[in-house]
Amino acid sequence: MSARQNNKNTATEILAEFAAELKWDKIPKKVIEDVKMRILDMIGLCYASKPTNFYKTMLSMAKENGGNPHCTVIGENLKLPASLAVLVNGTAAHVLDFDDIHRKSIVNDSAYVVPVALSVAEKCRKSGRELITAAIAGYEAVIRMGLAEFHLQGFCTTPVAGTLAAALIAGKLYNLNKNKIVNAMGISGSQAFGVLEFLKDRSRVERIYPGWTGHSGIIAAELASLGMTGPKTILERGFCLSRTHTGDHNFDTDILSKGLGKKWETLDTCFKSFPGEVTIAMKDGEKIFLKTSNNRTGASSPMSSEEIIAKFRKNCRLIIDENKIERIMEAVLTIDEESNIKNFTQLLAKDEESYQYDDYSYDGIVNIDIEMPL
Secondary structure, X not given: OOXXXXXXXXXXXXXXXXXXXXXXXXXXXXXXXXXXXXXXXXXXXXXXXXXXXXXXXHHHHHHHHOOOOOEEOOOOOOEEOHHHHHHHHHHHHHOOOOOOEEOOOOEOOHHHHHHHHHHHHHHOOOOHHHHHHHHHHHHHHHHHHHOOOHHXXXXXXXXXXXXXXXXXXXXXXXXXXXXXXXXXXXHHHHOOOOEOOHHHHOOHHHHHHHHHHHHHHHHHHHHHHOOOOOOOOOOOOOOOHHHHOOOOOOOOHHHHOOOOOOOOHHHHEEOOOOOOEEEEEEOOOOEEXXXXXXXXXXOOOXXXXXXXXXXXXXXXXXXXXXXXXXXXXXXXXXXXXXOOHHHHHHHHOOOHHHEOOEOOEEOOEEEEEEEOOO
């Protein structure tokens, strides 16, 4: 039981207020620099996913649905509505099971936090500082929501808590006030699901969870901007997520706001040094199976900035040339100096001069497939 039940604001209202009021000058420099590394990491993963059939399937579906061309699909000569661009980019960021994770919350946060922030900031012509500020608000919210341990009841934290965080990020970048961000979170939370049944038979649906999470959050924010309402008690009381998705009727929702703006949970999200299990299909019919181990993540063995940059370069190298890799890296490291993020996202679009692959096949590789470990 939360002491907040006797107070005026719900947990959702407190998180929404934190997001709406968070300012650049209130964020420690080390958190800002950390998020730059996460943006770099996610962009590299989006490039690295291009040889996968799963990425191609999602891209084809998004193209078919189309819509207003506001937002860049990373590595493509294509723009889509924000929700569809995030569906593709968020899926691409997670396909290889190489994206970061917060171990306590068990949430793959950057795979949707970064795509949502990039797409909505591009659509709204926000600055790099506004993008990073919104992303950090999202990280801080979703990590705390993930502490509810949704996975113990068979729910994946990413599409449950992540959907609310995606709505919060989009809402901030759409300049929604606290009440409308609350509505966006209530709308998105009302649709949250994401069961872990895929673990039994290795179904591939989990790969779209971050993309779908970001997609749902953006739509919820857009609906809220048009006046649709959602329950402000989505995280507590009655038929809320902390009951329906955890089975704990005594869950202390005070942890959802504990340390906000003081303890920066973003810093405890772990980069991965290796992807999951990889099957590489060659043009001659040979299949190579690789299973990684000793993945260096977490406070006990964190990746340095130099190692994250090396990972980014390696992920990009077989898709784009060295010149473009260096230009993207420099742009990310100075993204806080960008007044209009649209100038940055233009660099992420496909240009023939810098691309080094033919129909997503290179060095004899036809397809790279990733198995999710059980």
